[in-house]
Structure formats: C-alpha cells, structure tokens
Amino acid sequence: MILEAVMLHVKKGMGAEYEEAFREASEIISSMTGYVSHELQRCIESEGKYLLLVKWETLEDHTVGFRQSEEYQEWKKQLHKYYDPFPTVEHFEQVHLDEDYSV
Incomplete structure (x- = not known):
C-alpha cells in the first residue's frame, strides 16, 4: 500500500x-484502478x-x-486552478502501525 500525501494551498x-x-x-x-481511499483535511491554523491523503495499491497505480x-486531465481541469503554488506530491510506504493507538 502506498500513501500519496499532498499539501495544498488554495x-x-x-x-x-x-x-x-x-x-x-x-x-x-x-x-481508478488501484485506488483504495482518500481524504481531504482542512488546516485549522492556516x-x-x-492536506490530501490518497491510498493506492501500488506507486504505479498513481x-x-x-x-x-x-481521467487525470479532467481532475486537473476541475481542481488545479485553485492551487497557488502548485502542490508537491510525495509518496510514503508504511513501516509501522500501532493498532492500539487511538486519538
């Protein structure tokens, strides 16, 4: 599983x-093929x-x-006009999960 993480500035x-x-x-x-889930979080302070988090089965799926x-061309058409500056996308792989952790 791959986690795509993107800090967005609208x-x-x-x-x-x-x-x-x-x-x-x-x-x-x-x-999309390989898509698992996504969430968009709004910053409280700024x-x-x-913060956009997307889970993909593989890096190549993204x-x-x-x-x-x-489909990505349509995604760009609908969303990229809102960003300044253009966001940097990073990918992460899990190295540890504490299932007992709760917020």
Missing part, C-alpha cells in the same frame, strides 16, 4: 468553492491550507495509471 477566498469542486472530482479518483490517464 487561493485566498476560494476555499468553499474548492471544497465543492473537490467533492465532485472525488468521483474521478475513486474510480486558511486555505489542505504515477502511471492515474497521472497518465484521460
């Missing part, structure tokens, strides 16, 4: 519009800052299957 005053566009665009990503697809 242009000032566009948060509500972005969140609605993201809800709609979620149908795109969730239909207006316009979001970097090739999604990023090189027609």
Whole structure:
C-alpha cells in the first residue's frame, strides 16, 4: 500500500468553492484502478491550507495509471486552478502501525 500525501494551498477566498469542486472530482479518483481511499483535511491554523491523503495499491497505480490517464486531465481541469503554488506530491510506504493507538 502506498500513501500519496499532498499539501495544498488554495487561493485566498476560494476555499468553499474548492471544497465543492473537490467533492465532485472525488468521483474521478475513486474510480481508478488501484485506488483504495482518500481524504481531504482542512488546516485549522492556516486558511486555505489542505492536506490530501490518497491510498493506492501500488506507486504505479498513481504515477502511471492515474497521472497518465484521460481521467487525470479532467481532475486537473476541475481542481488545479485553485492551487497557488502548485502542490508537491510525495509518496510514503508504511513501516509501522500501532493498532492500539487511538486519538
């Protein structure tokens, strides 16, 4: 399992519009091969800052299957206009899970 992590900075005053566009665009990503789950978190301290976490079965499911697809072009069309600066995407693999940990 691969975790894609993206810190997003949405242009000032566009948060509500972005969140609605993201809800709609979620149908795109969730239909992709290798997609497991995703979540979007809004930062409490910094207006316009979001954290996107997407779980993929493999790295290639994201970097090739999604990023090189027609569906990704639609994802970009719907969402990329909100970002400034353009986000950096990073991928992580799990090395430890404490199942007893609860928040």
